[in-house]
Amino acid sequence: xxxxxxxxxxxxxxxxxxxxxxxxxxxxxxxxxxxxxxxxxxxxxxxxxxxxxxxxxxxxxxxxxxxxxxxxxxxxxxxxxxxxxxxxxxxxxxxxxxxxxxxxxxxxxxxxxxxxxxxxxxxxxxxxxxxx
Numbered sequence: 001x002x003x004x005x006x007x008x009x010x011x012x013x014x015x016x017x018x019x020x021x022x023x024x025x026x027x028x029x030x031x032x033x034x035x036x037x038x039x040x041x042x043x044x045x046x047x048x049x050x051x052x053x054x055x056x057x058x059x060x061x062x063x064x065x066x067x068x069x070x071x072x073x074x075x076x077x078x079x080x081x082x083x084x085x086x087x088x089x090x091x092x093x094x095x096x097x098x099x100x101x102x103x104x105x106x107x108x109x110x111x112x113x114x115x116x117x118x119x120x121x122x123x124x125x126x127x128x129x130x131x132x
Contacts, residue, residue, distance in 0.1 A: 017042075017043070017044055018036075018041060018042065018043040018044070018111070018112065018113045018130075019043060019044045019045075019046055019111075019112045019113075020032060020033065020036065020043050020044070020045055020046070020109050020110070020111050020112075021045075021046045021048060021053070021106075021108065021109060021110040021111075021112075022045075022046075022047070022048060022108035022109035022110065023047060023048050023049050023103070023104065023108060024045075024047050024049070024050075026108055026109075028108060028109065028120070028121050029108055029109045029121075031121055032109045032111070032121040032126070033045065033109075035121070035123055035126060036126075039126075039127075039130070041130060048103035048104070048106060048108070049103060049104075052100065052103060053099065053100060053103055053106065054100070055096055055100065058070065058096045058099060058100075059096075060117075061110060061117050061119075062092060062096075064116070064117045065117055065119055067092040067095045067096065068095075069107065069119055070095070070099065070106055070107055070110075070119065071089070071095050071098075071099070071105060071106070071107065072104075072105050072106060072107040072108070075104060075105065076104075077102055077104035077105050078105050081102075081105075085098070107119050107120060108120070109121055111126065111129070113129055113130060114129075116129055
């Protein structure tokens, strides 16, 4: 990772705010946000559709969970892709290019808290990570 990307990633984690990434009309994201609200958690929401995502952020996440876990192969966007595109996603670079172009292929929500990344929504996992 380049030094500028590393500095950005370190800054991102150092400011301490919980962030949740996703798409506002996604039912799983809505469930996660409702759970956070019900448990009195303060967070910032980043809507992929409105604000996009960059390679530095994807790299930060992939370092913890691997790029394969970030790629939502069950979603409608993935299923509607031509087979040639699906079969071409064999590397992190190819996956990231697709994720930046079609943010709906990112598994969601993505929760960042205290140097941890949680992909998807599982109430028990959120409770364990957040101490709620």
